[in-house]
Amino acid sequence: xxxxxxxxxxxxxxxxxxxxxxxxxxxxxxxxxxxxxxxxxxxxxxxxxxxxxxxxxxxxxxxxxxxxxxxxxxxxxxxxxxxxxxxxxxxxxxxxxxxxxxxxxxxxxxxxxxxxxxxxxxxxxxxxxxxxxxxxxxxxxxxxxxxxxxxxxxxxxxxxxxxxxxxxxxxxxxxxxxxxxxxxxxxxxxxxxxxxxxxxxxxxxxxxxxxxxxxxx
Numbered sequence: 306x307x308x309x310x311x312x313x314x315x316x317x318x319x320x321x322x323x324x325x326x327x328x329x330x331x332x333x334x335x336x337x338x339x340x341x342x343x344x345x346x347x348x349x350x351x352x353x354x355x356x357x358x359x360x361x362x363x364x365x366x367x368x369x370x371x372x373x374x375x376x377x378x379x380x381x382x383x384x385x386x387x388x389x390x391x392x393x394x395x396x397x398x399x400x401x402x403x404x405x406x407x408x409x410x411x412x413x414x415x416x417x418x419x420x421x422x423x424x425x426x427x428x429x430x431x432x433x434x435x436x437x438x439x440x441x442x443x444x445x446x447x448x449x450x451x452x453x454x455x456x457x458x459x460x461x462x463x464x465x466x467x468x469x470x471x472x473x474x475x476x477x478x479x480x481x482x483x484x485x486x487x488x489x490x491x492x493x494x495x496x497x498x499x500x501x502x503x504x505x506x507x508x509x510x511x512x513x514x515x516x517x518x519x520x521x522x
Contacts, residue, residue: 331516341359341459341467343355352393352398357375358468373385374390388401388404402419415444417442417444428516434463435474436459437457437459441487456496459471475487478509483503486501495513495518496511
């Protein structure tokens with residue numbers, strides 16, 4: 306009888322550990338002085354709340370430009386000349402495009418365009434949300450890989466109200482390439498990866514599994 310109880314207790318512990326692991330998919334995330342704290346609607350934030358928090362304290366030229374553009378949006382003011390703001394609250398997506406030729410018509414045309422995208426996903430554990438920021442610079446339609454270009458992620462914990470920078474959310478591409486740019490989803494959940502190789506560009510889908518992204522088979 307004691308042995309049966311011991312086995313039952315071990316089973317309960319194992320199940321508890323399994324549930325804990327399932328409920329903590331981002332155990333590697335640690336609090337940092339650089340965490341972003343949501344001050345509005347922390348229990349049920351929208352894309353507007355995430356973007357407002359992310360751009361509250363801009364630290365570089367790009368985020369400064371975006372912060373100014375976002376401030377115009379929040380005040381119901383028109384975007385600056387050459388700028389286009391898209392805010393899709395229903396799908397949790399925001400983008401801002403700046404056409405430099407339209408913004409600075411007095412300068413020599415360059416064909417330069419800056420696109421930034423932000424969106425978020427609800428994680429399967431019901432506790433976390435994943436926020437993404439993506440920046441792509443192009444010249445005459447071709448990627449330039451500017452200073453601030455790239456895709457980064459923050460994990461939001463609705464219990465602590467903090468957004469923490471996180472790595473290893475997107476599966477690495479196993480193959481030769483020059484560079485990769487990403488397209489965030491305005492609808493749906495998957496990310497498009499545009500992989501530029503010596504032979505041309507390949508499009509692949511990064512599939513959302515509730516916590517991370519893996520290349521479609």
